[in-house]
Amino acid sequence: MSRDRLSPDAFDALCASHRDGFSLPQAFYGDPRVHALDLERLWRRRWLFAGHASRIAQPGDYTLFKLGDDELILTRNAQGEARALFNTCTHRGSALCLEPCGHAAKFVCPYHQWVFDADGELRSARNMPDDFDKASFGLRRAHIRELESLLFVCFAEEPPDFEPFANAMRPHLKLHGLPRAKVAATRAYELRANWKLMAENFFECNHCPTGHPEYCKAMAGITPPPRVEDREAERAHVETQRAWVARRGLAQQLSFEAGGWFHLNHMPLRPGFVTQSLDGKPVAPLMGEHTAYEAPAFAIVAYPNFWFEAGPDVAVTLRTLPRGPQELSVEAEWLVHADAVEGRDYDLERVMGLWKATGEQDWALIENNQRGVNSSRYRPGPYSPASEGGCRRFVAWYLDQLRKA
Numbered sequence: 001m002s003r004d005r006l007s008p009d010a011f012d013a014l015c016a017s018h019r020d021g022f023s024l025p026q027a028f029y030g031d032p033r034v035h036a037l038d039l040e041r042l043w044r045r046r047w048l049f050a051g052h053a054s055r056i057a058q059p060g061d062y063t064l065f066k067l068g069d070d071e072l073i074l075t076r077n078a079q080g081e082a083r084a085l086f087n088t089c090t091h092r093g094s095a096l097c098l099e100p101c102g103h104a105a106k107f108v109c110p111y112h113q114w115v116f117d118a119d120g121e122l123r124s125a126r127n128m129p130d131d132f133d134k135a136s137f138g139l140r141r142a143h144i145r146e147l148e149s150l151l152f153v154c155f156a157e158e159p160p161d162f163e164p165f166a167n168a169m170r171p172h173l174k175l176h177g178l179p180r181a182k183v184a185a186t187r188a189y190e191l192r193a194n195w196k197l198m199a200e201n202f203f204e205c206n207h208c209p210t211g212h213p214e215y216c217k218a219m220a221g222i223t224p225p226p227r228v229e230d231r232e233a234e235r236a237h238v239e240t241q242r243a244w245v246a247r248r249g250l251a252q253q254l255s256f257e258a259g260g261w262f263h264l265n266h267m268p269l270r271p272g273f274v275t276q277s278l279d280g281k282p283v284a285p286l287m288g289e290h291t292a293y294e295a296p297a298f299a300i301v302a303y304p305n306f307w308f309e310a311g312p313d314v315a316v317t318l319r320t321l322p323r324g325p326q327e328l329s330v331e332a333e334w335l336v337h338a339d340a341v342e343g344r345d346y347d348l349e350r351v352m353g354l355w356k357a358t359g360e361q362d363w364a365l366i367e368n369n370q371r372g373v374n375s376s377r378y379r380p381g382p383y384s385p386a387s388e389g390g391c392r393r394f395v396a397w398y399l400d401q402l403r404k405a
């Protein structure tokens with residue numbers, strides 16, 4: 001759809017007004033023209049996390065994935081392969097799927113009943129001549145990949161190489177058994193904030209000591225234990241967990257290597273915590289290749305919209321999608337072993353406890369941030385070199401993407 005565009009000169013002037021090591025000028029957090037550019041140059045070009053593959057477990061299952069004016073039908077064909085089809089009929093453009101998710105043996109357009117299969121091939125076109133070439137009117141496709149049952153899509157004609165990401169993640173994800181997991185709970189949040197404020201928030205733990213008491217209680221290394229003897233015990237515990245990672249030949253950390261777009265790390269828990277729970281105790285049966293509650297927490301970030309945290313018994317995915325210059329959808333999913341039964345093997349409140357609390361604390365901080373950024377007296381401020389380097393790196397990557405015409 002046509003929109004007011006930022007002229008190349010205005011864009012250059014805006015970029016030039018950004019000072020390295022500082023938060024972004026106000027326009028980046030709310031100008032609709034910057035938002036349009038964000039979608040065009042970044043969101044429509046990158047791999048985006050779409051959700052756990054159980055959304056489309058069986059052939060014919062579908063779920064819609066929306067970005068800007070585009071909707072994709074994510075589905076699975078008869079061979080079990082995931083497909084991403086643009087939700088626009090090749091007859092005269094009607095949306096085909098109207099419900100956010102469901103099951104369809106065929107996709108029948110509600111307007112004039114053209115019929116498509118799960119590969120997007122046109123199977124029948126009512127009232128068209130006998131020699132009508134159906135093969136030329138298949139649904140347009142986007143790219144889709146399935147990595148250890150996590151779905152990623154890309155709107156670009158030529159997507160960035162997915163393999164370096166997949167190769168780095170696969171051995172680490174394997175441990176967590178996501179193909180044998182189920183979604184125990186989902187929470188959707190609509191934030192009144194620009195998506196970059198959420199990203200910046202998640203790239204620093206400067207706010208953790210005051211903002212996230214539950215998280216700090218569980219994780220080693222954020223705030224030191226008050227008693228000296230506890231510090232010693234924590235150091236020893238951290239070493240044990242690092243050794244656990246090393247014994248399995250996994251990386252302690254891989255961080256945005258070669259200007260890359262992904263990061264993973266293992267984060268030691270405090271003594272007395274075997275998973276990211278409120279009380280330190282297990283919340284669900286072991287998942288994947290875990291044979292005991294002894295691993296540190298594991299996290300992934302992939303620009304621009306995938307956040308993942310896992311322990312031996314629960315994994316949490318976060319999917320963010322911008323809906324407007326100051327509107328952001330965040331969807332959180334909690335995954336547990338597929339055979340685990342609620343009420344018998346796990347209690348949902350305990351499964352969700354730490355990340356529900358921590359996430360909701362962040363959503364409030366992010367909305368407060370936006371509220372203040374909208375002030376006529378907002379000016380970009382300096383990132384802490386000691387604890388906000390991740391924000392600086394994110395902003396540099398972001399501006400780099402936008403400069404690629």
Ligand code: FES
Pocket residue numbers: 089090091092093094109110111112113114
């Ligand atoms: S617009 Fe879909 S069949 Fe006419």
Ligand SMILES: [Fe+2]
Pocket residue numbers: 201202207208211212362
């Ligand atoms: Fe936070």
